[in-house]
Amino acid sequence: MRSCYFGPVLQPKLGDDPLNVYRWMLQSVQNGCRKEEERSHMTPTPKYQVCPYAAPLGMESGAIPxxxxxxxxxxxxSGYEAVKARLNTQEFSGSAGGWCKKNSDRTPWIQVDFVSKVHITALITQGRDLGETPVYNWVMTFTVEFSDNGLEWSAVMTAGAVPLESGNTDSETQATVTFAETLFARYLRILPKTWKDECCMRFEVLGCRLD
Known part of the structure; x- marks a missing residue:
């Protein structure tokens, strides 16, 4: 026999009818058991319920201005601007196939402002497009941060509660990194840590705009 009770235990006062006190306590135990049964039948919330149909947010398509x-x-x-970081950007005369940082920049980053807060579930990254005269530049490792105001930033963490670190192994292959938890933020920032020859990359952000 199980017993359930969610509430304070009242001490009988002098002169109280013991039978009434017993009935009150029995009713409390029964009510507590009913609450426990209701909770046990609740449907668990899916991990990604906040973003049920994750899709590209607009780097490649141009929906992100x-x-x-x-x-x-x-x-x-010119030719290596941040806007060249759109996934699958192609190299042509006078324009690089990707964003590249300055050589003197020791703490590079590239970021997207979604204007309003969006749900973000993953990133797809590439190195710089090879072009007609092949160049081999890609980011080998990077971390990711997010923000609501563009001033205060938080690191994207792994399920093991350490900062997420990912990257590419060549110029053209798309690498997808899925976040352990869905983010809800206005800004997303990628911080390259190591790279092949030059720090250059292209990327797409996956998630949902639930307006």
């Missing part, structure tokens, strides 16, 4: 993509630096006077 150019002025929402910024970086700590850009190599050269």
């Amino acid at each position: 150019d002025d929402s993509i910024t970086a700590s630096s850009e190599w050269g006077s």
Whole structure:
């Protein structure tokens, strides 16, 4: 026989009818058991219920406007801008196939401002497009941060509660990293840590806009 009770135990007062006190306590135990049964039949909330149909948020398609993509630096006077970081950008005369940082930039980053808060579940990354004269540049390891105001940042963590670290192994292969928990933020920032020859990359962000 199990007993359930959710509430304080009242001490009988002098002169109380013992039978009434017993009935009160019995009713409390029964009510507590009913609450426990109701909780046991609740449907668990799916981990990604907040983003049931994760899809590209607009880097490759252009739905994210150019002025929402910024970086700590850009190599050269033109051709390597942050907007070239869109997934599958192709190299052509006068334009690099990806964003590349300045050589002097020791703490590079590139970020997206979604204008309003969105659900973010994953990243797809690439290195710089090879082009007609192949160049081999890609980010080998990077970390990710998110923010609501663009000033205060939090690191994206793994399920093991350590900062997420991912990257690419060549210029063209797309690498997908899925976050352990869905983010809900306005800004997403990628911070390259190591790279092949030059720090260059392209990427897409996956998630949901639930307006």
